[in-house]
Amino acid sequence: MRRVVVTGAGVVSALGIGYDAHVAALREARSGIGPIELIETDGLNIPIAAEAKGYVGTEHFNRNELTLRDRVTQMALTATGEAVAASGIEISDELAMRTATVIGTSMGGQHTQDDNYRLIYRDGKQRVHPFTVPKLMANAPASWISMEHGLKGPAWSVSTACASSNHAIGQAFHMIRSGMADAALTGGAESGLTYGVLKAWEGLRVMSKDTCRPFSKTRTGMVQGEGAAILVLEELEAAKARGAVILGEVVGFGMTADANDIVQPSLDGAARAMGAALTDARVDPSEVAYINAHGTATAANDKTECAAIRQVFGDHADRLLVSSTKSMHGHCIGAAGALEMVATLSALKSGIVPPTANFEEADPDCDLDVVPNEAREADVACAVSNSFAFGGLNAVLVARRFDE
Amino acid sequence: MSDDIRQQVRTIVAEQAMIDVEQVTPDSTMDDLGLDSLGLVEIVFAIEEQFGVSVPYNANEPNSEDFDISSVKAVEDGVIKLVAEKG
Known part of the structure; x- marks a missing residue:
């Protein structure tokens, strides 16, 4: 049976930009949870989150690129760039046809949706920016990854709420193991720290006002976060043949x-x-x-x-x-x-x-x-x-x- | 008035085409300026925002006579007409 290994990983999270920053913070038990700064918090009952505060889109993309990319796509592309570079994988024309792109996201381009719906519902504007649809659609991160890296094999987005990226990684893994693909870029991205989404979560009465304390008797609920993590999966023999560093199987x-x-x-x-x-x-x-x-x-x-x-x-x-x-x-x-x-x-x-x-x-x-x-x-x-x-x-x- | 509108339209076009406004001539076509369908849609959006008009442009019927986009001058004429109709 074909074996599947991870040869690269890229991360944007509240713990930092990049795999090393993310992992270092995890080891130090450093929490990325804090006051929300990304949006106006007037009216929010729960103004804390795990924001990727260090992630500023304009530092990674030019104006034209930002016109078409919601923050969720920006994070996904930054994490993908790191993962591909770290893996050292070269996507030849042949491999491009055999490389899958399977990306989890629960809600897609929520900043785009929130900003533009506010314009028409609250501000009484008659029109929204013409790229609102391609920015907010949930498959935008998957599509942009395939476009930017020339991946022409099976590509789709997975939306199963909190399990989206495990479903994505699992399907990418099964595709390579079964021979349907030879490599995959897979993982997930979410950037739902918007006024509308946070209000929706507040409504469920499951959010903590202080911090996230899993398994602790004093737990007070969940804390919303944002970020992206993308993995490069490859069939083992191909990865070995090119001398790839293998993070795990x-x-x-x-x-x-x-x-x-x-x-x-x-x-x-x-x-x-x-x-x-x-x-x-x-x-x-x-x-x-x-x-x-x-x-x-x-x-x-x-x-x-x-x-x-x-x-x-x-x-x-x-x-x-x-x-x-x-x-x-x-x-x-x-x-x-x-x-x-x-x-x-x-x-x-x-x-x-x-x-x-x-x-x-x-x-x-x-x-x-x-x-x-x-x-x-x-x-x-x-x-x-x-x-x-x-x-x-x-x-x-x-x-x-x-x-x- | 109409010269001012022409200048504003050219500025919008230049911004989307990422060129100097002096390079936008009346005879330029959208193709000449390297503008694709998304660029054109952004120009229409910017015109609507700037002049407070509704541009009868449908990307499925780019050659429709409702709003002529065959050249920069045609677009300018169209905007002048829309602004005049608005009163």
């Missing part, structure tokens, strides 16, 4: 639907997704050392996820390290899985497991080793990354350390 992907509730998570759906991913990976649960949890810091998620982990891993659950890096980069919705896959790959490669930051007090309903507040050195040969979306759509990835 993607070995399994499982997806399930709860068929239960539009917002409440389900233990059964989450457990079946983890089980399906392990089966797909031909990995025994006892081989897994680390789980990058969905870990949103909502009571519903954290308890359900811990119970699902216990159900799947049995006694081995007590030997697992389980952390939620959302405590640092926030919940980046459609980019969450990709940012967390970067965290997972870095744990495999370096043997340093990122912590659950902002942790205060153990919760008996989350009685796993959640790696509180400090990164941990550990021998991580195999890891799992969970994403469980609103609407009960679950996507779980399994990755292995690549030992030559």
